[in-house]
Amino acid sequence: MNAQDCTLYHGGLKGAESAFGENAEKYAVQEVVFTFDNHRLNRDRNSVTLSEDDLQRGDISMELASRMMNRTYYETEKIRRVLQTIFHMVNKGHQVFVIGTILEDNSVKGGTGWAVELAKLFNRPLHVYDQTCSQWFTWKEGAWKEDSPRICYNTFVGSGTRYLSDDGLAAINQLFADSFSKQPSL
Numbered sequence: 326m327n328a329q330d331c332t333l334y335h336g337g338l339k340g341a342e343s344a345f346g347e348n349a350e351k352y353a354v355q356e357v358v359f360t361f362d363n364h365r366l367n368r369d370r371n372s373v374t375l376s377e378d379d380l381q382r383g384d385i386s387m388e389l390a391s392r393m394m395n396r397t398y399y400e401t402e403k404i405r406r407v408l409q410t411i412f413h414m415v416n417k418g419h420q421v422f423v424i425g426t427i428l429e430d431n432s433v434k435g436g437t438g439w440a441v442e443l444a445k446l447f448n449r450p451l452h453v454y455d456q457t458c459s460q461w462f463t464w465k466e467g468a469w470k471e472d473s474p475r476i477c478y479n480t481f482v483g484s485g486t487r488y489l490s491d492d493g494l495a496a497i498n499q500l501f502a503d504s505f506s507k508q509p510s511l
Contacts, residue, residue, distance in 0.1 A: 326475075326476065326477065326504060326505065328352040328353050328354045328504075328505040329353050329354070329355075330479055331354045331355065331476065331478075331479050331480070331481065332354065332355040332356070332357060332417075332418075332479065332480050332481075333345060333346065333349040333354050333355070333356050333357070333418070333481055333482070333483050334357050334359065334413075334414045334417045334418040334480065334481070334482050334483075335356075335357075335358060335359075335368075335414060335482065335483045335484060336358065336359055336360065336366075336407075336410055336411065336414060336484065337358035337359075337360060337366035337367060337368045337369055337372060338366065338367055338368075338487060339367035339487050340367075340424075340485065340486050340487035340488060340489040341423075341424040341425075341437075341483065341484060341485025341486050341487075341489050341493065341497065342367070342368065342483060342484055342485065343367045343368040344424075344483075344489055344493075344494050344497045344498075345422070345483025345484075345485075345497055346358070346368045346370060346483070347368075348497055348498060348500075348501040349483075349501075350370065351501070352501050352505050354501075354505075355371070356370055356371050357371050357372075357373055357417070358370060358371060358372040358373065359372075359373055359375060359410045359413045359414055360372050360373070360374055360375065360410065361374060361375050361380060361406045361409075361410060362374060364406065364410075375409070375410060375413060379413065380406060380409040380410070381409075382412075382413075404436070407436055407439075408436070408439050411436070411439045411440050411443065411484070412443060414440065414482045414484065415440055415443040415444055415447060415449065415482055416443075416447070417480060417482075418449075418480045418481045418482035419449060419450070419478040419479070419480045419481065420449060420450045420451075420452075420476065420477060420478040420480070420481040420482070421440060421441070421444040421449050421450065421451045421452065421481070421482040421484070422452050422453075422454075422474070422476075422481060422482065422483050422484070422485075422497075422500065423437055423440055423441055423451075423452070423453045423454070423482075423484050423485045424437075424453075424454045424456065424484075424485030424486055424489060424493045424496065424497065425437045425438070425441075425453060425454075425455070425456065425485050425486045426455055426456060426457050426486075427453055427455045427457075427462060427469055431468070431469065433453055434486075435486060437484055437485050437486055440482060440484045441453065441464075444464070444482075445464060450463070450474075450477070450478070451463065451464040452464075452472065452474040453469070454485075454493060454496040454497075456486070456489075456490045456492060456493045459492050459496075461473060461474055461496065473503075474500065475500070475503055475504045476500065476501070476504035476505070477504075483497070
């Protein structure tokens with residue numbers, strides 16, 4: 326796998342997404358940050374501001390999102406925009422990597438969980454680093470299985486918690502190091 330032939334898609338927020346972006350830059354992976362008007366980013370390298378029409382293509386009923394994630398999402402415009410943006414990330418990236426917490430119902434905590442549910446729905450290769458147990462898991466045959474994933478596709482998503490632990494950061498760093506054998510660019 327040649328890093329220069331790969332593209333990372335993310336939302337540019339602080340924490341996991343910024344760490345994925347920093348690693349992409351370090352390894353010369355192309356990077357695309359999806360955002361919307363008036364959304365404050367932590368990392369905006371190669372940002373694409375989604376138009377109203379683009380956002381509508383990623384629209385989903387908040388009731389459906391709440392049901393799929395076993396939690397309540399209220400009809401707020403910002404949350405809707407974030408979920409619509411996540412749709413574009415998962416739609417563009419074939420493989421999905423998330424840093425977060427896997428809950429007992431097999432969903433992932435927080436808004437990050439929407440990327441996980443969409444990846445399941447779109448049948449994408451899906452990997453979650455669970456910061457509570459310091460382990461990568463891959464979604465296979467309807468369950469989470471311990472794994473040591475690698476970036477195996479030219480397009481991938483990096484998403485996750487804003488509250489990235491040192492261990493979560495180390496997991497992202499190791500994912501890139503294991504996936505791209507050559508030394509990172511300095």
